[in-house]
Amino acid sequence: MKKVITVGVFDYFHLGHLRLFENAKKLGDYLIVAVQDGDCILKTKPDAKILYTTEQRLDLVRALRVVDEVITYEDVDRTLPEVDFDVFAIGGDQTHPGFQRAVKWCEEHGKEVVRLPRTPGISSSDIKAELRELK
Amino acid sequence: MKRVITYGTFDLLHYGHINLLRRAKALGDYLIVAVSTDEFNWNSKHKKCYFSYEQRKALVEAVRYVDLVIPEENWEQKVTDMHEYHIDTFVIGDDWEGKFDFLKDEGVEVVYLPRTPEISSTQIKKDLNQK
Numbered sequence: 558m559k560k561v562i563t564v565g566v567f568d569y570f571h572l573g574h575l576r577l578f579e580n581a582k583k584l585g586d587y588l589i590v591a592v593q594d595g596d597c598i599l600k601t602k603p604d605a606k607i608l609y610t611t612e613q614r615l616d617l618v619r620a621l622r623v624v625d626e627v628i629t630y631e632d633v634d635r636t637l638p639e640v641d642f643d644v645f646a647i648g649g650d651q652t653h654p655g656f657q658r659a660v661k662w663c664e665e666h667g668k669e670v671v672r673l674p675r676t677p678g679i680s681s682s683d684i685k686a687e688l689r690e691l692k
Numbered sequence: 693m694k695r696v697i698t699y700g701t702f703d704l705l706h707y708g709h710i711n712l713l714r715r716a717k718a719l720g721d722y723l724i725v726a727v728s729t730d731e732f733n734w735n736s737k738h739k740k741c742y743f744s745y746e747q748r749k750a751l752v753e754a755v756r757y758v759d760l761v762i763p764e765e766n767w768e769q770k771v772t773d774m775h776e777y778h779i780d781t782f783v784i785g786d787d788w789e790g791k792f793d794f795l796k797d798e799g800v801e802v803v804y805l806p807r808t809p810e811i812s813s814t815q816i817k818k819d820l821n822q823k
Contacts (some may be wrong), residue, residue, distance in 0.1 A: 569704070570751070571743070571747070572747050575750065609706070609707070613811075614707075616707040616710055617710055620713070620714070620757070621756065
């Protein structure tokens with residue numbers, strides 16, 4: 558069984574997130590989604606205003622039929638070595654040093670790394686900004 | 693096979709929606725979700741959703757408890773839906789308490805489920821506006 562893992566915050570869940578999961582699942586047979594613990598998000602996204610708690614975000618991701626397993630993580634490069642997986646599906650914008658270290662670890666340990674494109678025109682940041690302007 | 697139906701907008705899908713869908717599915721074997729179309733929202737409630745009908749439908753269909761998504765286009769379709777889809781149980785949030793009791797005349801069980809407190813798409817939009 559080929560296991561694929563993808564990671565993220567998944568606040569303001571949208572179609573882009575769902576497409577990511579569907580595309581990641583196609584790379585194997587089993588999809589693991591790692592949801593970032595709320596306390597750690599500010600380390601890499603200092604301006605982020607997270608609406609939902611970790612548990613609330615886990616609840617939503619777990620409820621999706623395409624997802625087989627959900628875990629939480631704090632730092633991607635420290636969590637990945639602890640998980641049993643074959644493919645690391647990474648989003649186009651996931652490039653900070655933690656991700657770079659995680660990718661390097663994958664390459665050194667025979668794990669496939671696949672970069673998946675973002676769905677154009679949709680993002681949690683845009684949703685937040687646009688909702689703020691709605692009267 | 694016990695067939696359950698619920699109706700809603702499901703804009704900005706959140707864990708409150710998931711709670712409803714999970715509990716609705718638990719009341720039967722097959723869950724149909726009628727998602728309101730953009731035209732229905734605008735014409736009947738002057739409500740404009742953040743996500744289009746297609747996006748809201750795609751997200752609801754992705755939830756493991758959901759078997760079928762149909763469009764909700766008007767207030768009147770509920771009676772015909774009960775028969776067309778052979779519904780056993782109609783479920784909706786308890787903010788509608790009593791309002792759909794008339795469906796019992798169509799031979800269906802009517803269940804009002806408590807909302808998940810502290811969360812609603814309307815509130816999310818309001819809170820963001822104030823920040």
